[in-house]
Amino acid sequence: MDRRAEFGRWKAQSLGKADLSRKGSVDEDAVRVVQLLNAQEEFFTTSSCAGRILLLDASTSDSGIQKQHCCWLLVTHKPCVKDDVMAALKGATSNAVLKFEPFILHVQCQTLQDAQTLHSAAVASGFRNSGITVGKRGKTMLAVRSTHGLEVPLSHQGKLMVTEEYIEFLLTIANQKMEENKKRIERFYNCLQQAMERKAISSSHSETKEKNSLLCTHKNKRNQGKAHDPSITEDHEKELEGADGLGISAALFSEED
Template identity: 70%
Template sequence: MDLSAEFKRWKAQCLSKADLSRKGSVDEDVLEIVQLLNGQEQFFTTSSCAGRIILLDGSINGSEVQKKNCCWLLVTHKACVKDDVIVALKKANGDAILKFEPLVLHVQCRQLQDAQTLHSVAIDSGFRNSGITVGKRGKTMLAVRSTHSLEVPLSHQGKLMVTEEYINFLVKIANQKMEENKKRIERFYNCLQHALEKETVSTTSHPKEKVNSSYSRKKKRNPEKARGKRVTKENDKEVENNDHDDPGISVTIFPEDY
C-alpha cells in the first residue's frame, strides 16, 4: 500500500467533511494553528478545541461525570463571569459540574517522524500529556493535551452544595487556567512556525539525506498560507469510529512530568 497516496486520500476526505461541532466552526484561539497544520503536506487536523469553561447538569456515576444526555447550562471559550454561573445554576435539576478543559488537538501525521516533530513542539509548549498513536494501517495520530484541568461538583439533585463565595473562588481559578492555556497555545504556534522554518533550511541543505527514525527534534517545512479547512472537537466520536477498521493499535503515551 502506498501510504503517501493513502494519507492524501485521508486528508482530502477529512477536510471536505462538514463541521459537526456544537459551535460549527474552529475556535478563534486555535484557528491559526489549525490553518497552519492543514496547510502542510504532512499534517491535517481531525478535531480541535481551544479550551473552555463549561457548566454541565447531569449525573455522577462514582467519580465519573456522565456527559451523555447531560444538559449544557453554560459554555464559554473566554474568561467566565461569576454571575453567569450563578444564573445558569438556577436551571440545574441534577448534579451540576463546573469544568475547565484545556486545549485538545488531534492531528493525523503522514509518518512517525512527522508526529515526533509535532510532539516535540507540543512538549516544548507545555502540553506534556501529549502522545502518539500508531495503527496497523499506517494511521499515525498525535494528540496534543495538557492536564491543567478543573472539575468540581456544585449541586446535587438540583440542590446547591456550595456558597456563592466558593463559586466566585472557582471561577477565578478557572479563568487563571484559561489564561495559562492561551499562553501555551501561543507558544505552540510560535514553536510550530520555528520548527517548520528550520526543517525547510535542513531539507534544502541536505535534500537527499536519509532521515533517522529515532526520536529527535526535527522540524518541518516552511508554512504556506493555510487553507482554513477544519473539523472540530465534537467530531471526536467520528474519528474514533473511523479507527475501528484499524485494529491492533499500539499507543505510546508521554505523560506530564509534574
Template identity: 60%
Template sequence: MAAFGRWKAQRLARADASRKGALDERAAPVVRLLNARARFCTTSSCAGRLVLEDAERRGAPKKGCEWLLVTHEPCRRDELMTALEKATGDVVFKFEPFVLHVLCRELQDAQLLHSVAIDSGFKNSGITVGRGGKIMMAVRSTHCLEVPLSHMGKLMVSEEYIEFLIHVANRKMEENTKRIDRFTRNRISRRAKEHEDQKAEETPICTKTNLFLYVHMIISAIIHQICDLITFMFSVRLIGS
C-alpha cells in the first residue's frame, strides 16, 4: 500500500514526456477520474490520432521518422494532401486508437478496470505484473489502420484511394471517441456501484451495533428494576420483624 502511494506521488510529479507535452483533451476526463482514486495512477495515454509519418525524412527525430501531420480530430483531404507534398521518403498513413496505461494498487483493482475496458469495446486490454510487484492495466483495442502512401517521396496511390482512406480513418476515429466515452461512463457507473456496495457492507455493522446497544439498555433497565424490587422487599421484611 505504502509503496504504491510513493509510486503514484512520483509519477504524478513528473513532467509530461510525450511529444505533445500535454494531456490529450479527449483523454483528460477519464485520466483525471482515475487519478482521483487512491487505487489507480495513469502512467501514459493517447486519445487516438491520425498520423502521416515519413520514415526516411532527413533531420527526423528519434526512431528515424517525422510526423508530417498529426491530429486527434477527423482529417480533411486538403490538409493530408498538403502534408504529403513535404514527403521525401516512405510515407505511411496511420490511425492509432486510444491507449491508456494504469498502475493499480492491487490485482483486484486491475481486474475491475479490465472488465470495464472490455465491456467498453477495448478488447485487446490486458494486465501485467512487473518487477517490484507493480501491477499495470493497459486499455487498448485493435481497430488500427496503417497504409503506405509513398516511396522515396513518390506517391504510390491515387487521390481517390486517399479520399477512401480518409473516410475509413475518420470512421475509426468516431468509433474511438464513442469507446472512450463509454469507458468513462462505465467507470463512473462502476464507481457508483462500488460506493453502494460499500454502504451495503457497512449497514449491517451499524445495525448490529445499534441492536447491541438497545439490548444492553433493556438488560440494564431490567437489572436495575430487579435490584429496586429486592431492596423494597428487604425493607418490608425488616419493618415486619
C-alpha cells in the first residue's frame, strides 16, 4: 500500500474512535492545538491532556512501588484552592499525593521530517522534554512534554503528614505552574501556525518551480522540432505561439498571483 494512503487509513481509524479518557473529550486549553494538527494532512493526535492538578490516594508495597489501582480524590484543569484539597483529603485512607501534571500531547506524523518540524516548535515553546519515536511498521510518533511538574506526598496510611499552611503553599506553586503551562500551550499553537504557513509557502514555490521546469522542457522540445523541420514557416510559428504559448503563460501568471 502507498505510504500516504496507509497513513490516511491510520488517521481515519484513530480519529473515528470514541474518546476513552475519563473526561470523554479534549481539554478546553488543548482544543485549538488538537484541531490545528488534525486539520493537516501530515498529522493526527492520538492523546492529549492540557495539564491538571490532582490528588491521588494509593497504597504502596514494601518496596515503595505504587500499585496499579488508586483512588482519584480530586482532579481539575483549573487553579485549585486549599478548601477543595482539604475536603478531598477526608476520603484518603492510604497515601495521598498532590500532583501537577503539565501539558502532554502525542501526534502521529506522516514522515520523520514532519515530526522534526513539530519537535522544533515544541522545544521552542518550552516543552523541552519532547521526543520522537519510530516504530517497526514505520509509525512516527512525537510526544510533546516537559518536566514542569510537581508531586508531593501529603498523607501516610490515612494520616495527614503536613500542615494546612504547607498545603496552601504547595497549591500556590501548582497554580503558578498551571499558568505557565497555559502560556507554553499558547506559544506552541503560535509556533505551529507559523510552521504550517512556512510549509505552505515552500510547497507553493516548489509547485511553481516544477511547472516552470515543465514549461521550459516543453518549449525546448518544440524549438528543437522547428529547427529540424523546414516546413514550419514564420507565419505558422506565430500561429503556434498564439495558440499555445500565450495560454501557458497566462496560467503561470495566474499561479503567481
